[in-house]
Amino acid sequence: MVFEFLKAFFIFGLSKKQTIKMAEKYVSIKNIKFLLNEVFDVASLNRFEYYQDYDKEGINMSLDAAKQIGDTYLFPIYTDMDKNKAYYEDGAVKVHKGLKTAIKTLAEAGWISAHDTYENGGQQMPFVVMNAGLFVFYAANANAAAYAFLSQGASNLIQAFGTAELKSTYVPPMYAGDWQGTMALTEPQAGSSLTDITSSAEETEEGYYKIKGQKIYISGGDHEATENVVHLYLARIKGAAVGTKGISLFVVPKLRNENGRLVSNDVSTAGIFGKMGQKGYVAAHIMAGENDDCRGYLVGEPHRGLSYMFQMMNEARIATGMIANAQATAAYYAALQYATERPQGRHLSKKDPNLPQVLIIEHADVKRMLLFQKAITEGSLSLLLQCSYYADIASVSTGEEKENAHLLLELLTPIAKSYPSEMGIHSVSAGLQCLGGAGYCDDFPLEQYYRDIRVNAIYEGTTGIHGMDLLGRKVMMHSGKAVKLFMAEIQKEIVAAQSSEFLKPFADKLAERLKAIHELTMQLIQVAMNNKPEVFLADATLYLEYFGTITIAWQWLKQGIVADKALQAELPEDDYNFYQSKLHTLRYFFEYEVPKTKALHERLASSDNLTIEMKAEYFM
Amino acid sequence: MKLLVCVSKTPETTAKISFSDNNSTFNEAGVQFIMNPYDEWYALVRALELKEAAGGTVTIINVGPAANDTVIRKGLAIGADDAIRVDSEPKSALFVAKQIAEVAKAENYDAIFLGKETIDYNGSEVGAMLAELLDVPYISFGSHLEMNGNVATIARDIEGGVEVAEVETPFVVSSSKGMAEQRIPNMRGIMMAKRKPLKVVPAVECEDFATVVSYSMPAAKSEVKMLDPENMDELVRLLHEEAKVL
Numbered sequence: 001m002v003f004e005f006l007k008a009f010f011i012f013g014l015s016k017k018q019t020i021k022m023a024e025k026y027v028s029i030k031n032i033k034f035l036l037n038e039v040f041d042v043a044s045l046n047r048f049e050y051y052q053d054y055d056k057e058g059i060n061m062s063l064d065a066a067k068q069i070g071d072t073y074l075f076p077i078y079t080d081m082d083k084n085k086a087y088y089e090d091g092a093v094k095v096h097k098g099l100k101t102a103i104k105t106l107a108e109a110g111w112i113s114a115h116d117t118y119e120n121g122g123q124q125m126p127f128v129v130m131n132a133g134l135f136v137f138y139a140a141n142a143n144a145a146a147y148a149f150l151s152q153g154a155s156n157l158i159q160a161f162g163t164a165e166l167k168s169t170y171v172p173p174m175y176a177g178d179w180q181g182t183m184a185l186t187e188p189q190a191g192s193s194l195t196d197i198t199s200s201a202e203e204t205e206e207g208y209y210k211i212k213g214q215k216i217y218i219s220g221g222d223h224e225a226t227e228n229v230v231h232l233y234l235a236r237i238k239g240a241a242v243g244t245k246g247i248s249l250f251v252v253p254k255l256r257n258e259n260g261r262l263v264s265n266d267v268s269t270a271g272i273f274g275k276m277g278q279k280g281y282v283a284a285h286i287m288a289g290e291n292d293d294c295r296g297y298l299v300g301e302p303h304r305g306l307s308y309m310f311q312m313m314n315e316a317r318i319a320t321g322m323i324a325n326a327q328a329t330a331a332y333y334a335a336l337q338y339a340t341e342r343p344q345g346r347h348l349s350k351k352d353p354n355l356p357q358v359l360i361i362e363h364a365d366v367k368r369m370l371l372f373q374k375a376i377t378e379g380s381l382s383l384l385l386q387c388s389y390y391a392d393i394a395s396v397s398t399g400e401e402k403e404n405a406h407l408l409l410e411l412l413t414p415i416a417k418s419y420p421s422e423m424g425i426h427s428v429s430a431g432l433q434c435l436g437g438a439g440y441c442d443d444f445p446l447e448q449y450y451r452d453i454r455v456n457a458i459y460e461g462t463t464g465i466h467g468m469d470l471l472g473r474k475v476m477m478h479s480g481k482a483v484k485l486f487m488a489e490i491q492k493e494i495v496a497a498q499s500s501e502f503l504k505p506f507a508d509k510l511a512e513r514l515k516a517i518h519e520l521t522m523q524l525i526q527v528a529m530n531n532k533p534e535v536f537l538a539d540a541t542l543y544l545e546y547f548g549t550i551t552i553a554w555q556w557l558k559q560g561i562v563a564d565k566a567l568q569a570e571l572p573e574d575d576y577n578f579y580q581s582k583l584h585t586l587r588y589f590f591e592y593e594v595p596k597t598k599a600l601h602e603r604l605a606s607s608d609n610l611t612i613e614m615k616a617e618y619f620m
Numbered sequence: 621m622k623l624l625v626c627v628s629k630t631p632e633t634t635a636k637i638s639f640s641d642n643n644s645t646f647n648e649a650g651v652q653f654i655m656n657p658y659d660e661w662y663a664l665v666r667a668l669e670l671k672e673a674a675g676g677t678v679t680i681i682n683v684g685p686a687a688n689d690t691v692i693r694k695g696l697a698i699g700a701d702d703a704i705r706v707d708s709e710p711k712s713a714l715f716v717a718k719q720i721a722e723v724a725k726a727e728n729y730d731a732i733f734l735g736k737e738t739i740d741y742n743g744s745e746v747g748a749m750l751a752e753l754l755d756v757p758y759i760s761f762g763s764h765l766e767m768n769g770n771v772a773t774i775a776r777d778i779e780g781g782v783e784v785a786e787v788e789t790p791f792v793v794s795s796s797k798g799m800a801e802q803r804i805p806n807m808r809g810i811m812m813a814k815r816k817p818l819k820v821v822p823a824v825e826c827e828d829f830a831t832v833v834s835y836s837m838p839a840a841k842s843e844v845k846m847l848d849p850e851n852m853d854e855l856v857r858l859l860h861e862e863a864k865v866l
Contacts, residue, residue: 057812061693061697061805061813065805072802
């Protein structure tokens with residue numbers, strides 16, 4: 001009997017211990033510091049007055065502090081926010097009890113206001129450093145951190161275009177984490193097509209506007225972790241022109257200030273959406289002006305709302321890419337941990353069942369899946385930081401340097417948003433696959449990462465929209481100047497890499513693919529010039545994928561140059577392995593991912609317009 | 621109140637530890653260093669809380685080379701007013717205590733805080749030596765501290781319970797878990813840290829009474845033993861004879 005009990009305990013104990021094993025690591029600070037300090041040398045941004053206080057020590061300390069916040073307040077509630085999801089009850093939205101502390105901590109640590117001026121309570125932090133910090137928060141728990149950084153985006157918009165009164169009323173409480181900011185764009189009949197917005201604004205003699213309308217899918221749109229919600233709300237002033245030019249931007253708070261008291265502003269929540277993932281991150285259905293008492297305060301000039309909002313949306317697009325990549329990164333580390341702990345099977349050359357099983361990381365196919373994840377996530381992070389760096393130069397420099405950085409940022413934003421979002425899905429899927437059946441079960445976090453990451457390819461413009469944005473607009477803007485600058489940037493890296501024996505084959509391959517996409521682009525532009533916009537943009541999503549792969553190859557070459565140089569010196573074991581991991585992953589990307597562009601090229605160069613010719617009636 | 625907090629640099633907890641020079645020297649190559657958590661989380665934060673409640677200053681002191689400035693800056697980012705670094709390798713506990721005592725004698729601190737031990741050498745020696753050199757009381761392993769005027773009431777966890785002691789300033793106290801809650805530096809603190817004073821002073825002579833002969837790593841963990849689930853006799857034998865849990 002005792003033996004039976006012991007046996008049961010022993011077996012149960014082993015089984016239980018195995019099934020509750022959670023990931024211990026979600027991000028590599030060493031990799032982020034490598035990118036910031038060695039690849040991008042972001043401390044050199046202190047040549048600009050606005051960033052003069054930032055040095056390597058301060059940047060590293062900021063990242064370490066971000067990791068501490070992630071470890072303490074975000075990562076511990078990641079899975080619990082999923083298991084205890086947000087819900088709507090009696091007109092209120094209930095969220096995880098740890099969310100209020102998480103938002104407040106991010107605010108008090110200065111991350112919501114980080115980029116703003118010292119005078120406004122910010123720390124004049126470079127975008128590239130701030131986004132590296134946000135990446136840490138998102139990897140720890142994007143579903144919590146995103147609330148705080150929605151407020152940052154809303155604050156930025158008010159700071160850029162609002163009146164002094166709007167700034168003093170709404171920005172400080174959002175910076176403090178007491179009020180939540182949102183982006184209220186989508187309506188039931190107007191999603192990707194914002195032209196069709198019907199929310200109305202009627203000017204009053206008191207100076208405010210009466211707002212009426214509905215908004216759906218409003219992230220952070222209502223919850224009890226903050227005392228108020230501030231919607232940056234798109235509406236059409238009565239009598240305004242139809243189309244996007246008639247849309248204005250308003251601050252529409254849930255509670256408005258009257259004589260020093262917060263009172264209802266006639267903004268109610270009809271409910272929240274049941275989502276596939278991100279279950280702790282509210283997407284609300286907002287009703288404004290049901291009782292004809294909703295006040296909106298105009299931001300900037302009438303009818304310019306959409307152009308203002310696009311400032312926030314471009315930031316949000318980089319943030320969406322960052323969130324996707326952070327989730328894929330956390331999933332990679334969860335898969336890696338499992339692969340280094342799980343014994344299963346034996347080497348194909350040593351199948352003797354009497355031999356102990358090997359860890360699954362010993363199997364070539366598992367290594368391939370892990371390399372795929374590492375290549376996608378570390379390559380994407382490099383691109384996202386590259387874009388953030390361009391945003392800094394565009395923000396604080398002058399003249400040609402400013403203009404060029406702005407053009408490069410414009411060109412690369414659709415890629416920085418879409419590549420991590422689309423490839424991140426495949427990356428998390430590969431991570432889940434590493435765990436086999438365990439990956440599909442909710443005792444491990446992979447299935448949650450898989451559900452959570454999916455929406456990023458939809459948020460802030462679907463991949464299809466960004467494909468058309470890249471090929472239909474960005475590639476041709478300023479007579480193709482952005483593309484020329486982009487080619488020149490890559491060419492610099494190709495030339496630098498060609499002097500290395502190890503890197504030269506990869507540099508040559510990138511040069512060949514760069515030439516190919518350039519020729520293809522010219523061919524496609526010719527189609528556009530022949531007045532065939534449908535044909536020109538039919539496969540814009542594939543063009544985006546092609547362009548994205550070339551872009552990430554560039555980023556890998558950039559990292560490879562630094563790693564190759566570092567390996568010329570004698571290094572401690574950890575550093576040696578780190579730089580070797582970079583070169584191996586670069587090899588993987590060029591051997592496994594870059595060749596896929598040839599298939600994309602073949603399709604894009606084809607004159608067979610089969611998707612256009614396919615009739616709706618044929619889908620049956 | 622005028623408070624001094626002693627901070628040490630220790631390897632990051634996941635750092636790979638190795639030795640060189642015939643196992644007589646800790647090999648620092650490739651090792652990431654952090655502020656000793658007992659110094660940071662408990663000693664420094666409690667000192668800051670006392671300053672915030674009653675006014676005064678918090679100075680941090682470290683004995684070490686210029687490479688330690690990163691750790692010192694973190695202390696300043698968390699909230700210390702200024703810092704002193706004694707510019708020398710911390711050769712031994714007595715050496716460190718002697719250097720800190722030399723600085724403290726000239727400054728008349730009301731209280732000197734330090735962690736209960738460092739997480740690398742685990743010596744827990746500097747506090748007692750420092751108190752002796754300054755001829756002031758020493759309370760070790762404090763887990764709670766309240767000030768009332770110039771009298772501190774300090775609780776310290778002991779086997780099976782808590783001991784409460786009262787001590788007048790000046791005194792030295794080593795801090796353990798419970799003394800305070802960890803603080804994460806905010807961005808404003810990080811940016812201000814580089815503007816705060818960091819004074820570098822030379823070391824004074826100190827005789828060494830002991831020499832490290834060698835270090836060794838703990839024995840490697842034995843491999844997991846896989847048993848036939850039906851072989852309960854062998855399981856019981858292993859639990860009894862090897863694991864010694866039965």
